[in-house]
Amino acid sequence: MTKNRVVRLKNRPVGLVTRDDFEIGDEELPELHDGQILVKSQFISLDPAMRGWLNDSKSYVEPVAIGDVMRSYSAGIVEASRHPKFSVGDAVTGMFGVQQYAIVDGREALRVDASQAPLERWIGGLGMPGMTAYFGLLDIGTPIEGETLVVSAASGAVGSIVGQIGKNMGLRVVGIAGGPEKCSYIVDELGFDAAIDYKADNLNEALKEHCPDGVDIYFENVGGDITDTVFNHMNLGGRVPVCGMISVYNATKAPPGLRNVRSILVNRLRVQGFIIFDFAKRYGEAVKALGQWHADGKLTMREDVRDGGVDAFPDVLNMLYSGENNGKLILRL
Amino acid sequence: MTKNRVVRLKNRPVGLVTRDDFEIGDEELPELHDGQILVKSQFISLDPAMRGWLNDSKSYVEPVAIGDVMRSYSAGIVEASRHPKFSVGDAVTGMFGVQQYAIVDGREALRVDASQAPLERWIGGLGMPGMTAYFGLLDIGTPIEGETLVVSAASGAVGSIVGQIGKNMGLRVVGIAGGPEKCSYIVDELGFDAAIDYKADNLNEALKEHCPDGVDIYFENVGGDITDTVFNHMNLGGRVPVCGMISVYNATKAPPGLRNVRSILVNRLRVQGFIIFDFAKRYGEAVKALGQWHADGKLTMREDVRDGGVDAFPDVLNMLYSGENNGKLILRL
Numbered sequence: 001m002t003k004n005r006v007v008r009l010k011n012r013p014v015g016l017v018t019r020d021d022f023e024i025g026d027e028e029l030p031e032l033h034d035g036q037i038l039v040k041s042q043f044i045s046l047d048p049a050m051r052g053w054l055n056d057s058k059s060y061v062e063p064v065a066i067g068d069v070m071r072s073y074s075a076g077i078v079e080a081s082r083h084p085k086f087s088v089g090d091a092v093t094g095m096f097g098v099q100q101y102a103i104v105d106g107r108e109a110l111r112v113d114a115s116q117a118p119l120e121r122w123i124g125g126l127g128m129p130g131m132t133a134y135f136g137l138l139d140i141g142t143p144i145e146g147e148t149l150v151v152s153a154a155s156g157a158v159g160s161i162v163g164q165i166g167k168n169m170g171l172r173v174v175g176i177a178g179g180p181e182k183c184s185y186i187v188d189e190l191g192f193d194a195a196i197d198y199k200a201d202n203l204n205e206a207l208k209e210h211c212p213d214g215v216d217i218y219f220e221n222v223g224g225d226i227t228d229t230v231f232n233h234m235n236l237g238g239r240v241p242v243c244g245m246i247s248v249y250n251a252t253k254a255p256p257g258l259r260n261v262r263s264i265l266v267n268r269l270r271v272q273g274f275i276i277f278d279f280a281k282r283y284g285e286a287v288k289a290l291g292q293w294h295a296d297g298k299l300t301m302r303e304d305v306r307d308g309g310v311d312a313f314p315d316v317l318n319m320l321y322s323g324e325n326n327g328k329l330i331l332r333l
Numbered sequence: 334m335t336k337n338r339v340v341r342l343k344n345r346p347v348g349l350v351t352r353d354d355f356e357i358g359d360e361e362l363p364e365l366h367d368g369q370i371l372v373k374s375q376f377i378s379l380d381p382a383m384r385g386w387l388n389d390s391k392s393y394v395e396p397v398a399i400g401d402v403m404r405s406y407s408a409g410i411v412e413a414s415r416h417p418k419f420s421v422g423d424a425v426t427g428m429f430g431v432q433q434y435a436i437v438d439g440r441e442a443l444r445v446d447a448s449q450a451p452l453e454r455w456i457g458g459l460g461m462p463g464m465t466a467y468f469g470l471l472d473i474g475t476p477i478e479g480e481t482l483v484v485s486a487a488s489g490a491v492g493s494i495v496g497q498i499g500k501n502m503g504l505r506v507v508g509i510a511g512g513p514e515k516c517s518y519i520v521d522e523l524g525f526d527a528a529i530d531y532k533a534d535n536l537n538e539a540l541k542e543h544c545p546d547g548v549d550i551y552f553e554n555v556g557g558d559i560t561d562t563v564f565n566h567m568n569l570g571g572r573v574p575v576c577g578m579i580s581v582y583n584a585t586k587a588p589p590g591l592r593n594v595r596s597i598l599v600n601r602l603r604v605q606g607f608i609i610f611d612f613a614k615r616y617g618e619a620v621k622a623l624g625q626w627h628a629d630g631k632l633t634m635r636e637d638v639r640d641g642g643v644d645a646f647p648d649v650l651n652m653l654y655s656g657e658n659n660g661k662l663i664l665r666l
Contacts, residue, residue: 223594273600
């Protein structure tokens with residue numbers, strides 16, 4: 001009998017998650033029914049949104065219930081199949097949860113081509129983060145060649161793709177990231193026009209210097225003070241795709257909010273939230289475009305893969321919020 | 334020689350304006366040159382945006398300079414003309430300033446038909462406030478029949494027109510206003526479906542009751558706590574035309590801001606600022622539509638006309654921010 005190592009939510013965290021918020025243990029795998037597949041997960045995606053799933057409040061998906069397996073986007077290999085479209089050995093991605101093995105309906109798994117790109121990339125730049133960047137920048141940001149794009153969390157899973165798509169679309173691209181390593185990565189390796197180190201630079205002065213024509217699109221990943229400052233530099237008719245606000249996800253009291261609302265009015269900004277699931281019918285379009293840029297060498301992707309198995313999940317998740325990761329953060333099982 | 338009574342900005346106000354922020358006195362009128370007209374103003378529009386024009390900061394128009402005539406949107410009668418398109422006795426509107434007489438280039442004046450509606454209405458529901466409501470609701474709010482619209486400052490110059498256009502477009506319309514008189518006005522006289530008295534009601538509970546299907550469009554006139562609360566009730570894909578934020582115009586320290594940014598993301602809101610001047614090329618379309626609804630009895634307009642001449646300007650302006658006015662606030666000269 002195969003033992004499954006499983007991470008279940010024990011209680012709702014306050015602030016950053018801790019090991020004690022989860023029950024981690026070995027469980028027996030149930031039997032496989034018709035239509036199901038057994039997946040052995042190899043990689044688990046750590047996503048900023050995970051923290052939100054742990055709160056008991058209305059969101060775009062149901063919160064993870066106490067006692068439930070922690071939700072995650074994962075990549076693995078089919079070990080057994082009672083679904084006609086999947087065979088043993090197939091590489092698949094899906095919401096398999098933070099556990100070694102998952103038994104899911106075949107309709108909930110997506111087969112990917114692990115010969116085209118390494119398996120972990122299919123939950124990174126070629127998976128949801130990449131598609132999020134694609135639809136957020138192109139559909140919500142509506143870029144026009146020659147415009148200036150600023151992206152926060154610029155070396156992250158989504159931000160790094162946003163900036164590169166921006167370059168491919170003929171934009172001037174300025175990334176905001178924390179620390180010299182991330183800043184040189186986005187300029188030297190990803191081809192951004194400039195990087196601003198929000199930990200070291202005066203953001204306001206740096207935006208003046210690097211965005212001499214103002215900012216047309218601000219791709220919002222962080223929220224908080226950075227947003228208020230960027231809003232001072234927005235051009236008339238600017239667009240702000242709101243992808244995430246990682247700076248406030250772990251807040252234990254109400255965050256100060258967007259103080260620079262005046263800029264929305266004065267500059268006629270369009271501030272628009274979006275969720276990748278809204279674009280589900282067009283995933284194929286995004287994967288094709290991302291895959292082509294990737295094949296042409298116009299889209300560099302980097303994964304930051306951490307070891308430790310499912311037990312390391314709480315600690316690795318927190319690396320996201322402290323900004324320790326460099327590239328798409330992934331836990332290897 | 335005709336004496337002109339003129340209100341000039343003496344120093345930049347902190348918080349609400351006071352009489353001491355202005356120099357009010359009699360001046361000699363200069364000579365009329367070719368292409369100019371002499372207008373005797375009869376009505377001066379008090380607009381929430383006026384307070385913003387007094388701050389020395391980047392906005393959609395230049396601030397009023399120290400020593401300049403206070404900017405205003407006014408209606409008056411041509412008393413002398415050296416412009417071929419205007420004759421003595423013509424009714425006109427324009428940015429004539431807070432003064433009894435104005436000498437302006439004929440291209441800066443708009444002739445209006447004072448037989449179709451009283452002169453003061455051409456700086457109210459048939460003028461910029463009406464056009465602001467028209468473009469803000471229809472172009473930025475993109476309403477769909479059957480949706481729910483919430484409008485703040487609902488008995489005001491813009492809000493009262495927004496709600497009525499909403500009814501004409503088949504929306505459920507809920508207005509937020511201060512005090513029982515304004516609330517009964519918007520329901521009984523303007524035909525809104527419901528009114529919420531933000532001074533007396535629990536806004537959150539009242540929104541639950543009056544917007545059982547949630548809020549699809551929030552027409553933003555006020556900012557502050559009201560906005561945060563309405564954001565809790567927005568539906569997926571909701572739109573928020575940002576017309577004004579009267580609650581913060583007189584703030585002497587940074588207002589707390591929009592704390593409910595999470596709703597933008599979770600509900601995929603489109604929050605979009607706009608300024609009526611952006612629609613200058615389509616003013617004719619708006620005036621035609623507003624005039625037709627008005628003639629058909631589908632658009633009720635009320636002006637709150639105060640006396641006192643130009644000297645009363647500072648006091649009458651402050652009535653806007655205390656919410657004392659009921660209907661479009663206008664100063665009669």
